[in-house]
Amino acid sequence: MKLRKIALLIVVTLCALLLAGCGSDKPADEPAVTDVPAVTEETAMPEATTVPAQTGKVVNVYNWEDYIDPAVITLFEQEYGIKVNYMCFTTVEDMIVQVEANPGAFDVCFPSDYIIERMIAGNMLREINFENVPNAAQTIPYLQNPAYDPENKYSVPYMWGTVGILYNKTMIPDPVQSWSILWDTQYQKQVFMLDSIRDSMGVTLKYLGYDLNTTNVPELMAAKEKLIEQKKSGVVKAYQVDETKDKMVAGEAALAVMWSGDAMYAIDLNENLDYFVPAEGSNVWVDGAVIPATAKNPENAELFINFLCRPEIARMNCEYICYSTPNQGAIDLMGEEYTANHVQNPDQAVLDKCQFFHDISPDFLPVYEAMWMEVKNTK
Amino acid sequence: MRSDMSLPWWAWAAMGVGLVAFAAMVGVTIRRNRGIHRSLFASPYTLWMIIFTVVPVILIGYYAFTDANGAFTLDNFKNFWDSNFNANKSILAAGEAVGQDYSAYITRGTVNVDTLVYSLWMAFLCTVICLLLGYPAALIMADRKMKLGPTLVVLFIIPMWMNFLLRTIAWMSLLEDSGLINTFLKWLGFEGVQLMYNSEAVLLGMVYNFLPFMVFPIYTALSKMDFRLSEAAADLGCNSWQTLYKVTMPLSIPGIVSGITMVFMPSVTTFFIPRVLGGGNTMMFGDLIEAKFLTEGNWNVGSALSLIMMLLILVSLSILRKADPNGEGGGIA
Numbered sequence: 210m211k212l213r214k215i216a217l218l219i220v221v222t223l224c225a226l227l228l229a230g231c232g233s234d235k236p237a238d239e240p241a242v243t244d245v246p247a248v249t250e251e252t253a254m255p256e257a258t259t260v261p262a263q264t265g266k267v268v269n270v271y272n273w274e275d276y277i278d279p280a281v282i283t284l285f286e287q288e289y290g291i292k293v294n295y296m297c298f299t300t301v302e303d304m305i306v307q308v309e310a311n312p313g314a315f316d317v318c319f320p321s322d323y324i325i326e327r328m329i330a331g332n333m334l335r336e337i338n339f340e341n342v343p344n345a346a347q348t349i350p351y352l353q354n355p356a357y358d359p360e361n362k363y364s365v366p367y368m369w370g371t372v373g374i375l376y377n378k379t380m381i382p383d384p385v386q387s388w389s390i391l392w393d394t395q396y397q398k399q400v401f402m403l404d405s406i407r408d409s410m411g412v413t414l415k416y417l418g419y420d421l422n423t424t425n426v427p428e429l430m431a432a433k434e435k436l437i438e439q440k441k442s443g444v445v446k447a448y449q450v451d452e453t454k455d456k457m458v459a460g461e462a463a464l465a466v467m468w469s470g471d472a473m474y475a476i477d478l479n480e481n482l483d484y485f486v487p488a489e490g491s492n493v494w495v496d497g498a499v500i501p502a503t504a505k506n507p508e509n510a511e512l513f514i515n516f517l518c519r520p521e522i523a524r525m526n527c528e529y530i531c532y533s534t535p536n537q538g539a540i541d542l543m544g545e546e547y548t549a550n551h552v553q554n555p556d557q558a559v560l561d562k563c564q565f566f567h568d569i570s571p572d573f574l575p576v577y578e579a580m581w582m583e584v585k586n587t588k
Numbered sequence: 589m590r591s592d593m594s595l596p597w598w599a600w601a602a603m604g605v606g607l608v609a610f611a612a613m614v615g616v617t618i619r620r621n622r623g624i625h626r627s628l629f630a631s632p633y634t635l636w637m638i639i640f641t642v643v644p645v646i647l648i649g650y651y652a653f654t655d656a657n658g659a660f661t662l663d664n665f666k667n668f669w670d671s672n673f674n675a676n677k678s679i680l681a682a683g684e685a686v687g688q689d690y691s692a693y694i695t696r697g698t699v700n701v702d703t704l705v706y707s708l709w710m711a712f713l714c715t716v717i718c719l720l721l722g723y724p725a726a727l728i729m730a731d732r733k734m735k736l737g738p739t740l741v742v743l744f745i746i747p748m749w750m751n752f753l754l755r756t757i758a759w760m761s762l763l764e765d766s767g768l769i770n771t772f773l774k775w776l777g778f779e780g781v782q783l784m785y786n787s788e789a790v791l792l793g794m795v796y797n798f799l800p801f802m803v804f805p806i807y808t809a810l811s812k813m814d815f816r817l818s819e820a821a822a823d824l825g826c827n828s829w830q831t832l833y834k835v836t837m838p839l840s841i842p843g844i845v846s847g848i849t850m851v852f853m854p855s856v857t858t859f860f861i862p863r864v865l866g867g868g869n870t871m872m873f874g875d876l877i878e879a880k881f882l883t884e885g886n887w888n889v890g891s892a893l894s895l896i897m898m899l900l901i902l903v904s905l906s907i908l909r910k911a912d913p914n915g916e917g918g919g920i921a
Contacts (some may be wrong), residue, residue, distance in 0.1 A: 302885070398782060404868045406883070426679050426690055440869075447785045447867025459766050572678055578884050579675035579697055585871050586699040 266291040268509035271307070271315040273496070274299050276368070278529035285516050291509050308333065312503035316510040322495045323566045325364050326357040334363040335500045341511035344518030347538045351557070352495060356565050364497035365514050366535035368526070370469035371493050371555055371563060372408060373486040375454075375476075380463035388416035388487045391464060392435070394442050401456065401465035402439075404448040406581040407566060408492070409436065412466055415489050421564040424573050433580040440587045448585065457482060468494075470532035473552050477531070484552045490562025495535070527553075596658055599650060603643060610638060648898075651891035664892035671697030674889075700876065700893065707873040708900075710787070711855035714794040715802075718851045719844070721795070722802035726843070727836075729803070730810035741807070744800050752797050756864050759793055760784065763865070785867035793861040801850035809843025810836070845911050852908075853901055873897055 266289070270282075274297045282293045296315075298304040301324050308315055308328075320328060328334050339345055345365045352366045374391070376384050380399070384390055391400055391412070403409050411421045413432040423429060439445060446462050454471045456462065458479045467475070472484040498514045500507055516522055520538025527534035527543070533553045534540060540547055540554075548554050569577060614631050655661045667673045676694045683690030725744075729737045747755060762768050763783040770780040783789060813836070821831040859874030871879075873893070880890030 398785075404863075424682060426682050426693055430693055445869070447869060449863070449868055452864075456764070459764070461765050573682065574678075574884075575674035576678045576682075579672045579699075582671060582699045582876075582879075583697060585868065586702055588870070 266506075266509060267294055268292075268506050268513050269294045269296070269314060269316045269504075270513065271296045271298060271304060271318045273297065273319060276319065276496075276530060278525045281517070281522055281525055284522070285513060288516075289509075289512060291512065293513070308501050308503075312501075313505045315501055316504040316506045317513055318499055318501060319367055319496050320499060321566075322355065322357040322497070323568045325497055325499060327568050328499065328501075329358065329363055333502055335502045335504060335507060336362050337365065337500060337514070338507075338511060341508065342515040342518065344515050344520075344538075347518055347520060347523070347536045349535055349537050349540070351560060352535045355495060356567070357495070358497070364499045365518060366495050367498050367517065368470075368530060368532040369493065369495040369535055370532045370553075371486050371560075372412065372466065372468055372491045373472065373484055375457055375465045375467040375472045375482055375484050377457070377460060377463050377481055378483055379460075379481045384464075384485070386485050386488050388412060388489055390487075391416075391466070392439050392442070392444065394444060396463055397443050398446045399463040400439075400444045400446060401453045401462050402445050402448045403453070403466045404450050406577055407569075408466065409448075409584075410577060410581065411492050411566070415487070415491055418489065421492055422567040422569065424569065424576075426576070429576060429580060433583060436584045437587050440584060469552050469555075470530065473531040476552065486555050486559045486563070488559070488562070490559070490564065492566060493560060493563035494566065599647075602646070606638060606642070610635065645898075648891045648894050651887050652895045653892075655888060661888075664888045665896075667889045668700045668892055668896055669696075671699035671701075673697070703871050703876050704873050704896070704900075706870065707856055707858070710791060710794065710858070710872065711852055713791060714798060714855045715848055715852045717791070717795050718799050718802040719848065722799055722847065723806060723844075726803050726806035726810055726840075727832075729807045730813075732815060744803055748800060753860065756793055756797065756861055759789075759796070759865060763789060784865060785869055787866065787870055789865040790862045790870065790872075793865040794855055794858055797861070798851045798854055801854070802847040805846035805850060806840055806843040809840045809846075813839050841911065845908055849905060849908060852904065856901060857897065 268291050270293055272295065276297075277295075282295055285291070286293055298307065301321050304318060304320060305324060305328070308318060325334070337345075342365060348366055352369060354361045355366070358364045374384070374388075381390075381396075385393075390396070391402075403412075410429070410432055413435050414421055414423060414428065417428070417431055417435065419425070419428045419432070447456075449456075453465050453467060454475045457465050457467070457475050460479070460481075467484070469484065469486075472482075476482045476484065498517060500510045500514075504510055517526070518536060520536060520542050523534050523536035523539035524542045527536075527539055527547075531553070533555075534547075610631075614628065617628060652664055653660060653662070655663060663673065670676075672695060675697070679690050679693050683693075725740065728734055729740045729744075731737055760767070764770070765780060765782065765784075767783075769783060774780055817839070818831050818835050821835045822828075826834065857874045858872050859878050862868070862870055862872045862875055877890050877893050877897070880886050880893060884890075
């Protein structure tokens with residue numbers, strides 16, 4: 210008899226505990242550090258394991274994987290006595306979900322241009338007090354007042370780059386500087402395309418002379434047909450993202466659509482590779498430093514952003530990450546080594562034809578998605 | 589992009605009711621048996637099943653039959669039949685916005701149906717190949733006269749110590765143009781061949797990964813078999829082919845059925861292998877569902893596709909069950 214009661218009691222307690230566990234779906238006020246996307250082995254940064262103290266000097270930084278010189282964090286902590294809680298994300302979509310779900314958890318984030326646009330529209334960002342960020346004046350003119358933040362109130366460019374073509378000089382000594390090379394049937398099974406909706410559609414739209422952000426249905430139909438034609442003609446070897454740079458280093462294909470930073474990485478490993486942005490223009494992108502509206506330490510955030518804009522520091526990050534720096538001071542410090550590098554420092558004439566991505570409205574996005582699926586489904 | 593995935597109150601209530609019912613069930617069991625019965629020890633497993641199997645399936649059902657706002661809809665299933673279903677609505681709306689008739693751009697998208705048919709075909713091929721390769725291997729492994737048997741068992745098990753993702757990636761360094769096989773071919777003076785980025789490479793990856801799931805159930809069934817039966821068959825005049833066909837095979841049917849089940853199920857739901865070895869040139873149904881959830885953030889259509897796949901597996905398993913009515917092979921349906 211006693212045993213029965215005890216058993217019942219145990220079961221009821223267990224159930225109650227379980228229910229309590231299920232019920233707490235409200236985001237806790239403190240940062241849910243465990244929710245931060247898992248860090249892969251290759252990251253140089255330790256995953257944030259400490260919950261930031263509410264008092265004391267801290268700044269909670271939320272950045273892309275492997276996207277800062279680790280020494281920079283140490284230098285900042287030493288100089289200002291502010292503890293940097295450094296956390297990482299792998300996709301910008303993850304980042305925006307985390308920032309929404311954990312108000313106050315992050316003081317500095319590094320979203321891409323169209324995400325900055327979306328966050329501004331959603332009142333998720335705090336205006337930066339530029340009196341505290343004097344080094345932001347170092348930003349090159351091209352990226353001042355950019356389309357995604359036209360009044361330059363919410364963001365400071367951190368890194369930027371282009372989308373272009375990485376090619377193997379031993380296989381194609383003198384490529385046509387145009388997207389049309391990706392449709393040239395003499396390069397059978399020699400092209401790596403990006404398995405990414407906006408990038409692959411964008412490349413094709415630019416090739417056809419259309420706007421990168423078009424929502425014009427006939428133009429998009431033309432782009433889709435072009436991509437299907439490309440797949441059927443047999444030039445495409447594979448649609449992939451992360452694997453491409455290593456495959457290009459290994460000489461697996463002659464041509465690949467690629468981001469400039471990844472291209473730099475590949476060229477460093479294989480001197481037979483080179484990169485160009487086609488004459489029709491392309492996508493240019495920026496990752497900017499922003500302060501979420503809910504940030505608890507905005508002054509420290511501004512100090513941190515200002516520190517990143519210091520020419521020596523921007524140079525350290527630029528040399529570590531290999532993307533282009535928006536910082537004029539850093540460019541001057543690096544001198545010819547940077548300015549002569551056409552991957553990191555493309556011609557202004559090419560840049561004039563490049564465009565930022567803008568957010569496609571959720572009502573229209575299914576058109577892009579369905580078209581891309583049709584391309585992928587082509588046999 | 590859906591950022592808010594919180595459930596409506598009634599879903600929580602349903603889960604609560606489920607748990608209370610579970611507690612009541614346990615309580616009744618105790619009462620009926622006037623004390624703790626042995627079945628009480630099964631309750632942790634029942635609870636585990638409820639939390640990690642029943643509840644997720646209910647959630648898939650919930651998302652499959654609702655839209656982004658949580659209202660009841662069958663649109664997700666129309667999306668399966670016509671993959672352009674949502675896009676067509678946007679196209680017509682865009683046409684209206686510019687005052688033009690875009691109905692010429694409306695077509696039925698066959699992506700989802702095509703991909704499902706392709707996945708079933710690939711799974712069928714993979715199962716057949718695994719059976720043809722696996723049965724002889726299991727025979728050798730179970731044969732007491734052959735010294736090779738135990739070694740073969742170990743050789744089949746050793747690769748399973750390593751995660752299948754890594755093993756699949758390792759295939760890349762064998763198959764790629766600058767990989768081991770092509771390097772060897774070129775060293776012999778032959779032309780290199782493109783082995784990767786096609787359906788055959790995907791099939792190879794699937795067979796490689798799922799072969800042990802075919803071999804081991806058959807091996808178990810065969811080694812349980814009384815080998816005197818085949819000796820008797822030989823005594824009574826069967827040659828070795830006849831013994832295999834008339835005695836050994838029928839006795840190993842539970843193993844075969846179990847093996848087919850264990851290979852067919854993961855084959856239909858394969859993903860990642862087409863991306864790595866197929867280079868994204870072909871999609872399987874698993875890739876499609878992954879894209880719906882992760883790339884498009886459309887949990888509702890993704891759930892509908894998952895539900896359809898689960899139904900298909902259930903149907904094929906119940907057909908298979910007819911071949912092994914006693915369920916000795918541990919078939920699941």
